[in-house]
Amino acid sequence: MAFTSDLYVERESWVHEMDPRVKVIYVACGVCAVLLFHNIFFMMLALLASHLLIFTAGVPRDRVTWVWKQMIPINILIPSLITLFYPQGPVLFQFLFLKFTLLAALRGVALALRLDAIAFIVFLWIFTTDQTKIIRSFVRLGLPFNAGLVLAISLRYIPTFAGLFTTVSEAQQARALDLSRGNFIQRLRQYIPILVAMIISALRTADKLSKALESRALGARGSKRTYFRDIAFRPVDYIYLSGAFLIFAAAVYLRFVLGVGTDLVNPLP
Amino acid sequence: MNGHNACIVVEDLWFQYTEEIVALRGINLEIPDGAFVAVLGQNGSGKTTLVKHFNGLLKPTRGRVTVYGQDTATLPVGRLARTVGYVFQNPDHQIFCPTTREEIEFGPRNLDLPPEEVERRTEEALEYFGLTKHADDPPALLGFGLRRKITIAAVYAMRPQIFILDEPTTGLDWRSSMDMLRLVQDLHRAGHTILLITHDMKIAAEFSELCLVLRDGEVLLFDDTRSVFRQSDVLRQSQIEPPQILLLAKRMASLGMPDDVLTVREFCDAYVALRRSR
Numbered sequence A: 001m002a003f004t005s006d007l008y009v010e011r012e013s014w015v016h017e018m019d020p021r022v023k024v025i026y027v028a029c030g031v032c033a034v035l036l037f038h039n040i041f042f043m044m045l046a047l048l049a050s051h052l053l054i055f056t057a058g059v060p061r062d063r064v065t066w067v068w069k070q071m072i073p074i075n076i077l078i079p080s081l082i083t084l085f086y087p088q089g090p091v092l093f094q095f096l097f098l099k100f101t102l103l104a105a106l107r108g109v110a111l112a113l114r115l116d117a118i119a120f121i122v123f124l125w126i127f128t129t130d131q132t133k134i135i136r137s138f139v140r141l142g143l144p145f146n147a148g149l150v151l152a153i154s155l156r157y158i159p160t161f162a163g164l165f166t167t168v169s170e171a172q173q174a175r176a177l178d179l180s181r182g183n184f185i186q187r188l189r190q191y192i193p194i195l196v197a198m199i200i201s202a203l204r205t206a207d208k209l210s211k212a213l214e215s216r217a218l219g220a221r222g223s224k225r226t227y228f229r230d231i232a233f234r235p236v237d238y239i240y241l242s243g244a245f246l247i248f249a250a251a252v253y254l255r256f257v258l259g260v261g262t263d264l265v266n267p268l269p
Numbered sequence B: 001m002n003g004h005n006a007c008i009v010v011e012d013l014w015f016q017y018t019e020e021i022v023a024l025r026g027i028n029l030e031i032p033d034g035a036f037v038a039v040l041g042q043n044g045s046g047k048t049t050l051v052k053h054f055n056g057l058l059k060p061t062r063g064r065v066t067v068y069g070q071d072t073a074t075l076p077v078g079r080l081a082r083t084v085g086y087v088f089q090n091p092d093h094q095i096f097c098p099t100t101r102e103e104i105e106f107g108p109r110n111l112d113l114p115p116e117e118v119e120r121r122t123e124e125a126l127e128y129f130g131l132t133k134h135a136d137d138p139p140a141l142l143g144f145g146l147r148r149k150i151t152i153a154a155v156y157a158m159r160p161q162i163f164i165l166d167e168p169t170t171g172l173d174w175r176s177s178m179d180m181l182r183l184v185q186d187l188h189r190a191g192h193t194i195l196l197i198t199h200d201m202k203i204a205a206e207f208s209e210l211c212l213v214l215r216d217g218e219v220l221l222f223d224d225t226r227s228v229f230r231q232s233d234v235l236r237q238s239q240i241e242p243p244q245i246l247l248l249a250k251r252m253a254s255l256g257m258p259d260d261v262l263t264v265r266e267f268c269d270a271y272v273a274l275r276r277s278r
Helices: A020-036 A040-056 A061-085 A102-128 A131-140 A145-173 A184-190 A192-215 A235-257 B047-052 B100-110 B115-128 B144-156 B174-189 B201-207 B225-230 B232-236 B244-251 B264-277
Strands: A091-095 A098-101 B006-016 B022-032 B036-040 B062-067 B084-087 B162-166 B193-197 B210-215 B218-224
Touching (some): A020 A040, A020 A131, A040 A102, A061 A102, A098 A102, A131 A145, A184 A192, B036 B047, B036 B201, B100 B144, B144 B162, B144 B174, B201 B225, B218 B225, B244 B264
Antiparallel strands (some): B006 B062, B210 B218
16 A cells, blocks of 8 residues: 555545535444445445545545545445345255345345445545544544544554554565464464564554643643634635535435335335 | 566556545556665655555555565465565564563564574564563563564564665664664675665665655665755755755865765765875
């Protein structure tokens, strides 16, 4: 992965210029809308819409590929586990006590697609909003500054720790650690040197970061915090905000009044 | 570098991290067996990317890298680790064991050596690097200089023929740096090939036989250290300034000082010779 310090992609697009508070509301509405429906085609639609938004925002293709790579374990585990342990409908074939059904497989795929859609909605927000604006938006929405900072730091360190994992893994492999050797349990054990070295590095980073923040007067008492760059609503942001509520209202109407998207396969009631 | 037995041969090596980021562009070189090579270049010039191909951590996008005739693209890192020892820049990326002894034992154990051989190599590495008194200490809690030494000792215990050291003196004071480099120099004298990535020209001038200078993923210069530092105009293209002692000697060239001294000792010798000749 080529990017290690920040997930934010600096571009000039309508998504980037949108007020960060509106983006938070879009994320909340988007995630809730995705959770309302169970239909596999709706999940695909949500995923397609989030991809279209990501590309109109000018986010490079390698970032999108990176998100998909992070989602690989979920996309494998969830459909497999649901297919294996949650059989529904007619049994296609049976192996020992395991029953394979098409319905369970589709449910697993739908659930994985739902999580993919949620991930892309969240990453659209992170890719197009820099840390300062993320913190400001939360603080302006009523969150204490320190809590907003903790959230922003957590997001900022996702790629850093992904990069750290790669480096530590390379360092241990350079000492002849073979991660592909042995059965599943043995292979898991091979990861211990990587995980321990990562935990030690993470603790050192946390210690240094906390000292750096303190030395820059974070948490100083008796003074009111001021902001060099504040955020302000523009007229177009009110239109975007209305759009977010309209989409959410339409989703609620479709789901609860018309009964659309409740069935796993058939999108119509 | 023709005419020497090459331990590493790089042929038209290209490497891309992404579609947009091309880190190496058609590198061709031969590293002579038993050489002490300083790898120089500004940040992002491709130094670490290049050397990671030597132990198989990176595989070429195009081209070929062979170590003692074996194509690194076809061998796992664990196998190449027997021949190529790589010491990472940050010791904290490597250290994980509760004691220094166990940390050093980790590599030889991965090589499936008999327990008595692992023990023998570990004790030897502890002694060679002056770490015996810290053998039972938790390495993560030791000072930075010691942690750095432990990482080199851990690779030394695996007995590779080639050592790659990625900026081993970063964060160390001058004395610790010199102690470290003398140990590396001893490894070189014992016949090992050393590849040392460094930003310190004084170290490159004093310790290396050859200098490999990279710029934007291409080889700018690869020659003996004295010849490389003589080409200060070319080096500036890679934001490299020769050691100050060489710059001083160049300024005194009109007085008869040779313009290719690399170390303070060489400068003093040349100065004494100059005074005597007058």
